[in-house]
Amino acid sequence: MAFEKTLTQNVGNPDALTVAGYKKNGGYTALEAALKMEPDAITQAVKDSGLRGRGGAGFPAGMKWSFIPKIDKPKYLVCNADESEPGTFKDRLLMEYDPHQLIEGCAICCRAVGANTTYIYIRGEYTKAARILEDAIREAYQAGILGDSVMGSGWKLDMYVHMGAGAYICGEETGMLESLEGKRGQPRVKPPFPAVVGAFGCPTVINNVETLCNVPHILNRGAAWFKGIGTDERNTGPKLYAVSGHVERPGTYELPLGITFDELLEVCGGMYKGGTLKAFIPGGASAPILKASESHLKMDFDTLAKAGSMLGSAAVIVMDETTCMVRAASRLAKFFAHESCGQCTPCREGTNWMEIILHRIEAGHGHPNDADLLYSVSKNVGGNSLCALGDAAIGPVRSLVEKFRDEIEQHIREHACPVPVRRYFAAAA
Amino acid sequence: MPKVTINDRTVEVEPGTNLVEAAAKVGVQVPHYCYHPRLSVVGQCRMCMVEVEMNGRKMPKLQAGCSTPVADGMVVRTDTPEVHEAQKGMMEFLLINHPLDCPICDQAGECGLQDYSFKHGVAYSRFEFEDKRTYPGRERIPLGANVLLNMNRCIQCTRCVRFTQEIAGTSEIGFFNRGSHAEIGVFPGRELSNPLATCVVDVCPVGALTSTRFRFAERVFNLDKKPSICAGCDAGCNITIEHRRGKIRRYKPRTNPEVNDYWMCDDGRASWEKYRDRPRLTSPRVKDRATTWKEALDAVYQRVRSRSAEGATAILGSGQLTTEEAYLFAQLADQIGTPHRSVAVDPFPERRIPNLHGGVFGREAAPNRRGAEMAGLAARPGAFTADEFLNGDAASRCATLVVTDGDFGAAAWDDAAVARLRQASCLIVFSWADSPLAQAADIALPIATHAEKDGSFVNSQRRVQRFRAAFPAPGQVRGGVEVLSDLLARFDPAWAGLSPAAVFDRFAGQTPGLAGLTFGSLPPTGAALADTQAAGAEG
Numbered sequence: 001m002a003f004e005k006t007l008t009q010n011v012g013n014p015d016a017l018t019v020a021g022y023k024k025n026g027g028y029t030a031l032e033a034a035l036k037m038e039p040d041a042i043t044q045a046v047k048d049s050g051l052r053g054r055g056g057a058g059f060p061a062g063m064k065w066s067f068i069p070k071i072d073k074p075k076y077l078v079c080n081a082d083e084s085e086p087g088t089f090k091d092r093l094l095m096e097y098d099p100h101q102l103i104e105g106c107a108i109c110c111r112a113v114g115a116n117t118t119y120i121y122i123r124g125e126y127t128k129a130a131r132i133l134e135d136a137i138r139e140a141y142q143a144g145i146l147g148d149s150v151m152g153s154g155w156k157l158d159m160y161v162h163m164g165a166g167a168y169i170c171g172e173e174t175g176m177l178e179s180l181e182g183k184r185g186q187p188r189v190k191p192p193f194p195a196v197v198g199a200f201g202c203p204t205v206i207n208n209v210e211t212l213c214n215v216p217h218i219l220n221r222g223a224a225w226f227k228g229i230g231t232d233e234r235n236t237g238p239k240l241y242a243v244s245g246h247v248e249r250p251g252t253y254e255l256p257l258g259i260t261f262d263e264l265l266e267v268c269g270g271m272y273k274g275g276t277l278k279a280f281i282p283g284g285a286s287a288p289i290l291k292a293s294e295s296h297l298k299m300d301f302d303t304l305a306k307a308g309s310m311l312g313s314a315a316v317i318v319m320d321e322t323t324c325m326v327r328a329a330s331r332l333a334k335f336f337a338h339e340s341c342g343q344c345t346p347c348r349e350g351t352n353w354m355e356i357i358l359h360r361i362e363a364g365h366g367h368p369n370d371a372d373l374l375y376s377v378s379k380n381v382g383g384n385s386l387c388a389l390g391d392a393a394i395g396p397v398r399s400l401v402e403k404f405r406d407e408i409e410q411h412i413r414e415h416a417c418p419v420p421v422r423r424y425f426a427a428a429a
Numbered sequence: 430m431p432k433v434t435i436n437d438r439t440v441e442v443e444p445g446t447n448l449v450e451a452a453a454k455v456g457v458q459v460p461h462y463c464y465h466p467r468l469s470v471v472g473q474c475r476m477c478m479v480e481v482e483m484n485g486r487k488m489p490k491l492q493a494g495c496s497t498p499v500a501d502g503m504v505v506r507t508d509t510p511e512v513h514e515a516q517k518g519m520m521e522f523l524l525i526n527h528p529l530d531c532p533i534c535d536q537a538g539e540c541g542l543q544d545y546s547f548k549h550g551v552a553y554s555r556f557e558f559e560d561k562r563t564y565p566g567r568e569r570i571p572l573g574a575n576v577l578l579n580m581n582r583c584i585q586c587t588r589c590v591r592f593t594q595e596i597a598g599t600s601e602i603g604f605f606n607r608g609s610h611a612e613i614g615v616f617p618g619r620e621l622s623n624p625l626a627t628c629v630v631d632v633c634p635v636g637a638l639t640s641t642r643f644r645f646a647e648r649v650f651n652l653d654k655k656p657s658i659c660a661g662c663d664a665g666c667n668i669t670i671e672h673r674r675g676k677i678r679r680y681k682p683r684t685n686p687e688v689n690d691y692w693m694c695d696d697g698r699a700s701w702e703k704y705r706d707r708p709r710l711t712s713p714r715v716k717d718r719a720t721t722w723k724e725a726l727d728a729v730y731q732r733v734r735s736r737s738a739e740g741a742t743a744i745l746g747s748g749q750l751t752t753e754e755a756y757l758f759a760q761l762a763d764q765i766g767t768p769h770r771s772v773a774v775d776p777f778p779e780r781r782i783p784n785l786h787g788g789v790f791g792r793e794a795a796p797n798r799r800g801a802e803m804a805g806l807a808a809r810p811g812a813f814t815a816d817e818f819l820n821g822d823a824a825s826r827c828a829t830l831v832v833t834d835g836d837f838g839a840a841a842w843d844d845a846a847v848a849r850l851r852q853a854s855c856l857i858v859f860s861w862a863d864s865p866l867a868q869a870a871d872i873a874l875p876i877a878t879h880a881e882k883d884g885s886f887v888n889s890q891r892r893v894q895r896f897r898a899a900f901p902a903p904g905q906v907r908g909g910v911e912v913l914s915d916l917l918a919r920f921d922p923a924w925a926g927l928s929p930a931a932v933f934d935r936f937a938g939q940t941p942g943l944a945g946l947t948f949g950s951l952p953p954t955g956a957a958l959a960d961t962q963a964a965g966a967e968g
Contacts, residue, residue: 167607169607184604189470189471189472189493189496190496191496191498337608337609338607338608339607339608340607340608340609341607341608341611342585342604342606342607342608342609342610342611343471343473343585343587343604343611344472344473344474344475345473345474345475345476345519345522345523345584345585346475346518346519346522348522348585348608348609348611349522349523349525349526349609350522351608351609352562352608352609353522353525353556353559356559360558367558373555376555379518380514380515380518380519380521380522383490383491384475384478384490384491384515384518384519385475386472386473386475386493
């Protein structure tokens, strides 16, 4: 199967940072076409392609667009570039190497839903990406691609880059809106959903960077092309996999959605220094951990959901036999406890408590029933929190108890970490 | 209207009602901390989780009752094992970092954490080996003059934050930091000094915010709580008088959506303190000699019955009188046949207590000028006005001056004003306080405070509101109506033995606009008087 890279076709091509260079590779033709299409036809094309949100939840993008009510109110597109989950670094690549692809995707989306303003909410630490995007947007304004008359159509579109201030919770869509409005970044209670009451009280579409980057290609090459890639009807298109951990060549890889983990590992050059796969996280810090025995699974939305994990942002963290799973989960729990916004009870108290328990187990001070306690606490957090952060926080913890219970119990029994000192450190010493 | 079934009981509610309110309609209590009917819904405490079934399909997760609006055909359960499990879980989360210092906490006895622990929590802790999160140095932070914050007890429900933003409109309090370090505080350079500040103590479901005024004054479970009306101004806030054996400890607002809603002002909360701080008149006194009621009233009767050549007989009323007392004073004036009657009221900085209809205003330092004037004490053309008594020399032209409430305001405590009133040949004072005015009087009669008697007030919205005695009056002190009824019986035995209720009924029967009302049948939220008649009486 010959797979042609599309999203990352311009990576490594510095010309693509300019409008002219981007156009040389067929850039902005999709926007030109979109300007001549009925807005609903654009949405329909995206619906037909089966494009699902690449940010984590996997919600069908076309469906999300169609929820925007056709009312006489300003509408907004907010592009979620607050990529801050541990292990996730795919959007950064798209923004740093091909900013015009994102601008074009945003413009097409705005055209489809009738928005005249795009906010690109970018993670505060992504200063380089923000600078590149701002330069690109400035050039696009000068080239008449953005502004009062987009490509001479008379249709107005403004685009702004808004930098976050370092909170993971602002990647949650309503938390992002609050932050964008200048308030404390904490999720809102839903309903109402952002499609109805979003930024500044107006209908708002919120899409991930990668999702929007797919849109120009869908218009250029057609929904059928997009559907031709992937596992099945519901899992289509190219996907960026951000691979980190114990592999030979970590990095971001564009591959058809639904390749198996084994195939992905092969693309990345196999396990680091020939180690043995112990576990992997298929979709970023919030995805439940999978065991080595599950490496045959297809890395798509539905297969992983059925296996009790999730594709999430497709940030794959690979762990070999030198990894202490308790330590790994403890580190992830610490992240979520630190990033909880603190407004709802289960997440504020539960993530903190889980971190404390995991930390003491790892330090060799665990108590005999800590595994059960951990599981029970995670159960009380899951499903009861205000936003998805609570559910995300229990992913690694629950899967740890479910799949690596003996490792926890060994920690507690032996009052120490049973995993050997890391090979590489030992070798270096 | 949507029909919703809650624990097998079906109820029809307004569209947009949330499940907490809908459940309350059928008598099902859904526990909650952050939800408050007048504050925006944030869904933070996660105590109100309920099971929702729609079109025969159960929702995969429990839903927060406060943020879920009803939909037609919704089936809600609050009694399933999953719901109880979630409630237990939330209680555990709320308590793991709570100091559990109930024995020294002012809130103990009216604490949301205590109540729901008994109902929905467990009796043991699984948080045995960890240190509780504390906020060193943040145990008694004064947010303003009247409110103290103990951050260790806070459960981060943000009701206080939303109160200052949405009700008071002053936004002094904010939510700072993140995760398990999230805390409440006033913004730098600000202090919680709005007129409604102490309401944050009421909305706080736990002991994090306490009132400096009430702090350590009494255990709340020792308090007797009696519904009443605040006498601080003419807004007529509905309150609960909380006292122990006749010693008032605090006023709390009592919900009346038509008047003060859930709120009251800090000045109102402090308005009982004069009863504690000022000397009390406990027995009738004639010429500085304590005497019996019979003797004292005989003396009054002798004095007012005889028309004197020295000048007129006048009745100087007060906005502190109940409508019933004012009515009997007006009857007394009629018996004597004097036109000189008036109602004295001190000015008061304007305040607004917010409610759903824009708010109720207080502009006078007494609760019932309107009622007293309606009852017949309104000044008549050509007769002495209250101002002429308090700031002029009207008293010197009176043979007998009856001051009907010896604490109608600053004048009773002001030597110059007392001297002016003393110029009357005979000064008769009805008073609860042993004020300079009562001490200057020829005859001083101890009457009950508004906490000790039944009666009604007419507030600035022209709403008649009833209240009853919270506790009996001390010593020989008697209610104004009883005293006046005794006095009037000396003119005509038909007046004997009247109760405030009987006086109100008689007054209502004679007053257009009050027809059909009786003291017993006044609605608990009060009765609004018609506007047409308002204009006449207001004049």
